[in-house]
Amino acid sequence: MSASRDILTRPAAGPDRTLRYGPAADQLVDLWQPTADPRALVVVVHGGYWRAEYDRKYTYPMCVALAADGYAVAGIEYRRAGQPGGGLPGTFEDVAAALDLLCAEADRPVVLLGHSAGGHLAVWAALRDRVPAGGAGRLPAAPPLAGVVSLAGVLDLDAALDLDLDDGAAAEFLGEDRSEAVLAQADPTRLATGGVVGRGLILLHGDADEQVPIALGRTFAAVSGAPLRVLAGVGHFEPVDPLSAAWPEVVRAVAELAG
Incomplete structure (x- = not known):
């Protein structure tokens, strides 16, 4: 296991408190508070190719590190593929409900930070006003976010399906219906067509990422106009590892959006 891949099992301090946003076991949010007034609220969306075997615990080290940097931090859990209600629409509805609750209570700028499949969900959440009418999680207006940082995000579902990434993870997540109507509400690349100027999207992706190709x-980036910051020689897990050389780039992106 590489030094950064051990983030999947590395111990870290748990949250200060946990709140629920629904009745299901995984409909909850972990919260960390800094010692002083928070600069902003950073909402962390974990990855794991949307699968039930991966949960939010691997993001605890980064949540603790962000709180030490002066941010309030919220780590969202959600129903995932392989669980009752996981997939479309349940996973999307969970992320939307948790984010709406957090934004309604926040008195600071809100920055979304998503890794891998969590990058997919974070960028999707920022573009919910572009979800077609009747689609999961749709908002009538853009959500009140300062911006989104995507870390190695699975932002192109067509490519994820065509490349059969992680042995069919996208197909498992979307289910049997992978029609254009489904992808129109679930795929960030489709939602971003026409550009995302003013949405505060920043993409960080390592050019040595073997799990989610850059x-x-x-x-x-080509479709949306969002800036892609290439992390030279960086793999999939370094961006979520506070001990890695890539971590300062993550902190810098969050700080830019927090203002």
Whole structure:
């Protein structure tokens, strides 16, 4: 296991408190508070290719590090593929409900920070006003966010399906219906068509990422106009590892959006 891949099992301090946003076991949010007034609220959306075997615990080290940097931090858990209600629409509805609750109570700028499949969900959440009418999680107006940082995000579902990433993770997540109507509400690349100027999207992606190829980030950047910051020699897990050389770039992006 690489030094950064051990983030999946590395111990870290748990949250100061946990709140629920629904009755299901995984409909909850972990909260960390800094010692002083928070600069902003950073909402962390974990990855794991949307699968039930991966949960929010691997993001605890980064949540603790962000709180030490002066941010209030909220780590969202959600129903995932392989669980009752996981997939479309449940996963999307969970992320939307948790984020709406956090934004309604926040008195500071809100920055979304998502890794891998969590990058997919975070960028999707920022573009919910572009979800077609009747689609999961749709908002009538853009959500009140300062911005989104996507870390190695799975931002192109067509490529994820075509490349059969992680042995069919996207197909498992979307289910049997992978029609254009489904992808129109679930795929960030489609939602970003026409540009995302003013949305505060920043993409960080390592060019040595073997789990989520950087080509997915390049496609989204080309369609959306969002800046893609290439992390040279960086793999999939370094961006969520506070001990890695890539971590300062993550902190810098969050600080830019927090203002």
